[in-house]
Each structure stands twice: as C-alpha cells, then as structure tokens.
Amino acid sequence: MDTPERRTGDEPGGSGEPGTLPTPGADQTVYWRNRATALFDRIPLPVAFCDAEGVILTANRAMASEWGTLAGRLVGRRALELFRPTAERRLDPLAEALRLRRRARYPVEVTWCPAAGEERRGEMTIDVVVGNAPDGALHLLLVLRAFEAPADQPAPRTRASGGASDIEARILALAAAGFTSTRIATEVGLTADGVNYHFARLSRRWNVTNRTALVARAYVNGVLSPEAWPPAPA
DSSP states (O other): OOOOOOOOTTSTTOOSSTTOOOOOOHHHHHHHHHHHHHHHHHOSSOEEEEETTOBEEEEOHHHHHHTTSOGGGGTTOBHHHHOEESSGGGGHHHHHHHHTTOOEEEEEEEEEOOTTSOOEEEEEEEEEEEOSSTTOOEEEEEEEEEOOOOTTSOOOOEETTTTEEHHHHHHHHHHHTTOOHHHHHHHHTOOHHHHHHHHHHHHHHHTOOSHHHHHHHHHHTTSBOTTOSSOOBO
C-alpha cells in the first residue's frame, strides 16, 4: 500500500526540512496586517489606539467622523485635547495601572465638542494594553459610546449670535477677565490643553490671530455682554 510522501524543502511552501509546516512569508504578514486594519476601520463605534501618553497613533472612520475630519488628521493629537472627563480623578486609577504596567479597563464619562459645535456626552472605555515583553511599550485602546439625548431634553444649543457654543462663551468671558488657560480650565472643568483647543477653533472660525482679538470679536458678535463686569456671556 502506497503511503503519502512527506513534504520536503524542495517543494513549494517547504521550510527546508522534511515534514515541517511552511513558515509564513512576508506576503502573509502584509495580508493579515491589511486585513486587521480593514476590520478596525469598519468598527461602527469610534475607536482610537494611543501610546501611553494618550497621543493618537491611529483612529477608525467612526472616530474621524465624530470630528468631521479624516482619520489621518487625528494622528498625533492628544486624546485629552479632544475629550474631557467629567470627573478628573477618574483618571487616577488609569495612571496607576500604567505605572504598574498592569492590564486594566476603565470606563470614563466624557464630554466633547465635535465639528457641529454642540457639546456631546458619552462613555469612553479605556483599555491598558501591555505587551508580552517585560519592557515592551504600553498602549491605550479607546472606545467611545455616545449618549443619546432624551427625547424631552433639547440638544445643547449653539449661539447663533456669534457662532460660539455655551462652553466657548464661558471661556471667552474668563479670558476677557484676564484669566490664564490654566485658571480657565479649573473654572470650566477642562484641561489647559482643552481650553487652548477651543481658543484655536475660535481663532480659525473668526479669522483672528490672538486672544485679545478673540475677546474683541466676542463683544462685536454679541457673545459677551458689553454691560457686565466681570465679563459674562450675553
């Protein structure tokens, strides 16, 4: 009775030794990497992959759509520039997990102001990804789930008078009072980076180049009350 011949390294796909399985080639590695990237991009929830400092390394289409941009333009941005935890201390356990290099998952309630200009609220699930190597790099996987506003609760409004949202009007009022970004952040519950992000957005929207011009434009546009001191939204 004939027996099946054993594969040798002389045959296509052989590894060089009789009876061994073929070693995955570079083309297979590229195939599976592209396949994983495509699947990541098709996840319906907004997802981003960051380094341990929260700098975005890659984001899927759903995350980019939340900000009205392309995924590549989110690369290099800090997650805390885009999303604001409603309770800053909720990040303390995350920082501890990173310090101890421990796998962990933390849900954090966040708010953000997307391209539409209306503040939104949701839950960000943050996974600490630890490599197998003892000194391997740490990463963060962010998955965002937006809360839908109740039917009887109106969506956060944008001020038609000057194109500034309520949070932007509060920031401008504090800037008009001479507060620094750090002090403004404390008053409105943002990070300093988050405050500067709003200043940058307003500067582009109103085509001005500095904070003094922003405050002046806010008064001209009717965002700030000309009769109030300390400065206040109109």
